[in-house]
Amino acid sequence: REMGEVEVEEFLTDLATVGGVGVNTQKQALNALVFLYNQVLKQPFGTLAHLERSKKPQRQPLVLTKAEIDRILAVMEGTHQLMAKLLFGTGMRLLECLRLRVKDVDFEQNQIVVRHGKGGKDRITMLPQSLKPLIAEHLQRVKALHESDRRAGYGRVYLPDALERKYPRANQQWAWQWVFPAKSLSMDPRSGERRRHHAHENSLQKAVKKAVDLSGIHKPASCHTLRHSFATLLLQSGYDIRTVQQLLGHADVST
Incomplete structure (x- = not known):
C-alpha cells in the first residue's frame, strides 16, 4: 500500500x-x-x-527477387500456383484473393476490384495480362462446378445479410460465386445451410511453404512475402510510391 x-x-x-x-x-x-x-x-x-x-x-519485411519467385512458382501447380501468381502479380493479401468473386475480375479493364480490404475499404489493383488466359480457363472449370452444384440443389453462395435481403436470388448467380471455391460443400454455421465456401487460407499457406522448401530458397517466405515482393519490384521498375500505396491498399505511405 x-x-x-x-x-x-x-x-x-x-x-x-x-x-x-x-x-x-x-x-x-x-x-x-x-x-x-x-x-x-x-x-x-x-x-x-x-x-x-x-x-x-x-523489422524490414522479407522481399524475394524475381528469380526466387519464379523458382517457387515453378514447383507449384494447379489452383495453388494460380493463387500464388495472383498474390505476386496483384499485391493482394491472402484473404483478399480467396474472397474474390467472379464479378470482381474485370477482363476488359484489366483490373481486379478488391472488396472489403483492410479497414473495410474497396480498391482496384491490376490484372496482369499474362494471367488472364489462366484465370479464364480456371473460371470455366469453376462454372462447371457451380452448375453441377445447382443441379444437385446447392449452388447458393454466402452473401452479406443486407445483400441477401435486397437480392434474394443473387446468391445463385454466377457473378457472385467465389473465384476460388472450396473443394467440398460444408455447413454454413450462420444459416445452417449446406453450401460451398471459398478455399481455406491454410491450404495455400501450406502449398507456398512446401514450394519454398522444394525450391531450395532458405528464407522464411510466405504468402505475404509475395505481396511485399510485388511492391518492391514495382518501385524498382519506376512506379511512384503513391501508386504502389493505392494498389496495396495502404492508408499510410510509410507502410
Missing part, C-alpha cells in the same frame, strides 16, 4: 529500459498492477504520464 504511482512507473520503466521486455509483456504487467490497485487494494493510481513504454521493433 505504501507504493504508489511513482513506484509503479519506475518498475514498469525498468522492465522496458533494463529488462528489455516486449510491448505485450509490459502491458501484461501494467494490467496486473491496475487490477491489483483498483480491485484489491482499492487504491487507484494516476495516469502514469512519465512511464517509458516498450517499443515495438521495426
Whole structure:
C-alpha cells in the first residue's frame, strides 16, 4: 500500500529500459498492477504520464527477387500456383484473393476490384495480362462446378445479410460465386445451410511453404512475402510510391 504511482512507473520503466521486455509483456504487467490497485487494494493510481513504454521493433519485411519467385512458382501447380501468381502479380493479401468473386475480375479493364480490404475499404489493383488466359480457363472449370452444384440443389453462395435481403436470388448467380471455391460443400454455421465456401487460407499457406522448401530458397517466405515482393519490384521498375500505396491498399505511405 505504501507504493504508489511513482513506484509503479519506475518498475514498469525498468522492465522496458533494463529488462528489455516486449510491448505485450509490459502491458501484461501494467494490467496486473491496475487490477491489483483498483480491485484489491482499492487504491487507484494516476495516469502514469512519465512511464517509458516498450517499443515495438521495426523489422524490414522479407522481399524475394524475381528469380526466387519464379523458382517457387515453378514447383507449384494447379489452383495453388494460380493463387500464388495472383498474390505476386496483384499485391493482394491472402484473404483478399480467396474472397474474390467472379464479378470482381474485370477482363476488359484489366483490373481486379478488391472488396472489403483492410479497414473495410474497396480498391482496384491490376490484372496482369499474362494471367488472364489462366484465370479464364480456371473460371470455366469453376462454372462447371457451380452448375453441377445447382443441379444437385446447392449452388447458393454466402452473401452479406443486407445483400441477401435486397437480392434474394443473387446468391445463385454466377457473378457472385467465389473465384476460388472450396473443394467440398460444408455447413454454413450462420444459416445452417449446406453450401460451398471459398478455399481455406491454410491450404495455400501450406502449398507456398512446401514450394519454398522444394525450391531450395532458405528464407522464411510466405504468402505475404509475395505481396511485399510485388511492391518492391514495382518501385524498382519506376512506379511512384503513391501508386504502389493505392494498389496495396495502404492508408499510410510509410507502410
